[in-house]
Each structure stands twice: as structure tokens, then as C-alpha cells.
Amino acid sequence: MLDVLVVGGGPAGRAVAAACGARGLRTRLLDPAPERPWRATYGAWLDELPVGLARSVVAASVPGRAVARTSHRLHRDYAVLDVPALRRHLDERLEAGGVEVERGRVRPGALPPAGVVIDAGGPAQPLAGPRSRRPHAQQAAVGIVVPAEVAAPVLAEGEALFMDWRQVPGRGSPTFLYAVPLGAGRVLLEETSLARRPGLDFATLAARLSARLAAHRITPPADAERELVRFPLDLPRHRAPGVLGFGAAAPLTHPATGYQLAAALQLAPSVALAIADGLAHGPDAALAGARAVVWPPAARAVHLLRRRGLEALLRLPAESLPAFFEGFFALPARHHRAYLSGRTDPAGTAAAMAGLFHTTGWPLRLRLMGSALLVSGLPRPPHGAV
DSSP: OEEEEEEOOSHHHHHHHHHHHHTTOOEEEEESSTTOOOOSOOEEEGGGSOTTSOGGGEEEEEEEEEESSSEEEEEEEEEEEOHHHHHHHHHHHHHHTTOEEEEOOOOTTOOOOEEEEEEOOGGGOTTSOSOOOSOOOEEEEEEEEEEHHHHTTTSOTTOEEEEEOOOOSSOSSOOEEEEEEEETTEEEEEEEEEEEBSOOOHHHHHHHHHHHHHHTTOOOOTTOOEEEEEEESOOOOOOOTTEEEOGGGTTOOOTTTOOOHHHHHHHHHHHHHHHHHHHTTOHHHHHHHHHHHHSOHHHHHHHHHHHHHHHHHHTSOGGGHHHHHHHHHTSOHHHHHHHHHOTTOHHHHHHHHHHHHHHSOHHHHHHHHHHHHHHTTOOOOOTTBO
16 A cells, blocks of 8 residues: 555645655655646745755746835845756656656545545645635736846846836736746746736736836737736635645645745655654554644644735725735835745734734725724625725
8 A cells, every 4th residue: 555645746746745755655646647847937935945955946046126116125035946947856856766656637535545645736626525616816917938138127137026016007906017037038027916806817917918018118029938827815724534735735825925835845844754753653643743744733823814814905995005015015024024934923924914004004004904804704805806
């Protein structure tokens, strides 16, 4: 019998399968198309990445900047990953650990025998069972890859633009520009809808991106590579009996930024260790130990706070978003780090959220307080809220 079955062959699934293999666990990775390329761009704060990650995996590492009403240095380096290099790095570790990679699908209740089953199937959470029909809050984006010299009007050399909330002509829900270097003289320019229920459509985002580029006199090449992004920000915690949710399926996705890969890469070795130690006492002990690694009490508390923050943000009027982020980026750097990266720091997360009341004006403070009261009951926001 297998020690570990990992369902889902994306970066998180490959990382945890490789870590289990490195522990000497009999591990199988199951995916419907294990050889399909990864087309998403992955970014992370450089200090969040595991120390042992191969340097070749980082395509670019530059200081971060954000623009709300004014420009803000973020005092942290932002890393953009070389996706093919990340794939090679993880595949080499799978091979070194003797992990079986198999093409196929599974359903809840029809799993191959294994000590621990891990659902790393992304936002689809294939082993989580029935899901709520309530529309999810989604982040969506449309991007284009251009030469660095073409992107120069919006992105200076040696920096990453985490968010630019300056608006383009037109009406509707505000969106922001995400602009990051990809290495080899290339830059991704991506028009992004941060959080909306339901998510903003790609046609609107593409039109916003075209208008923004035109305003900066940027003409992308006709054959420029494009990227489409859409994923939920408010998935429930994976609680299926007998299964560990991991990666975006856990979900480790940050409700405010959409990031989860760095957390998955960081947690994978600890999950593998917990499984290896727990299997000496039986599968139930191994699963319980792994769940305690992914969702210790502090992480559950932070997840709840972040979800409440997301719901409050969804209830803000669209025109308030630039002021909201002006207040957020005006906070001390320790608050940025706590809210964006402090997955097991509920006190720091709460302090960052409270800090917004000192950096925003009274109209926005009153709206945030009203949203906080509504969030306790989680009534559905108006259709099309930001």
C-alpha cells in the first residue's frame, strides 16, 4: 500500500509529493495531465521563499513599489519565478525521491489505498465533496508580455509594481496594473481586478489594459504573449474526512493578494515530516499531524481575520478603493509584512487591520466599521461589488 497519494500535479502537489519522497515515503502523484505546461506567472516576496529553493528558480528579484493616490516603496524585494525552472526543480526532486507519477483522475470514495491522501488539485478541490452554490469572490486579470523597453513608461528598470491604482478613462469597478519583470528582458503588464463577486470578465479587463497602455503610449507587439487569470479568494477550508487539503485546495490562498505558492513550498517539508512521524502510529495520526502543520490554531485565526477583511473590502464602494490602499500602504512596514505574510501571526494581522483606522479619513473609517459589523453575519454584498 502507498504511504502517500497526492492528487494534483501543480507546483503545490509536486512540492509536497517530492518532500514525502525525500522522507522515504512510498508516494504517488496522480494528475489528469501530468505533462501539461504551467502557464501562470508566479510571484512571491523573496523572504517568503524556502531557503533551499534553487536560485535558478527566481527569474527576477527587485524592490517592490505600489501606487494608490501616491507612490509607496514597500521595503521588501519581490521575486518572480522562472516557471519552467521551477518545474524542472520539482521534477528532479520527484525523481530523486522515487515518486510515481501517474496519469488519471480519482473521485471521493474511489481512492487507491494510501496511508494519507492529499488533495492538491487547486481551487477545484476535487476531493472536498459537495460545494456551496454561492458565487465566489474572485481575482481576475488579463496580462501581456512585452520587452522591457516597451514597458519603460510604467515600470522603471530594477523594480516591481505590486499595484498601481491610478485609473484609466472609463467607468466601472476600479482595477489596477500589476507590472513585474520576468527576466531575459521581458515584462508582464497585467490589468487586475483584486476581488469581486462575481469576478470581472476578461473582455472588460482587456479593454482596461488596452486603454491604460494607450494612455502611456505603449504599443505592444502584435504577437505578444498573453495571460488570463481567474481564481477564487474565499474557498472554505478543506475538511473532507480522511483527506488533507494542500496548496490552493487547502486553501492557502491569501484572500487579499491571491498568493499561495510560497506558503506551499515552505510547508511541504514540514507536512512530509509530520506524515512520516505519524505513520508509525497509524494513518489517522499521520493525517492529524499533517493537518496540524497546515492549520495550526494561529493560522486558522489569521485565515478568519483575512476572510473578514476580504468581505469588508467587497462591501466598500468602488470609488473608495484608492483611498483604502493609500491608507494601507501608509502603514509602517511591519504592518505590511504582518498582513501580507504573517500566516501564523493573528496579533500582527489584527494590528495591521486596526492600523487602517489611523491612516484613513473618517468617511472611510465609518464605512470600514459598518462593513465589519455586517461581516459578522456575512450577508451577500450587492451583485457586482468590488
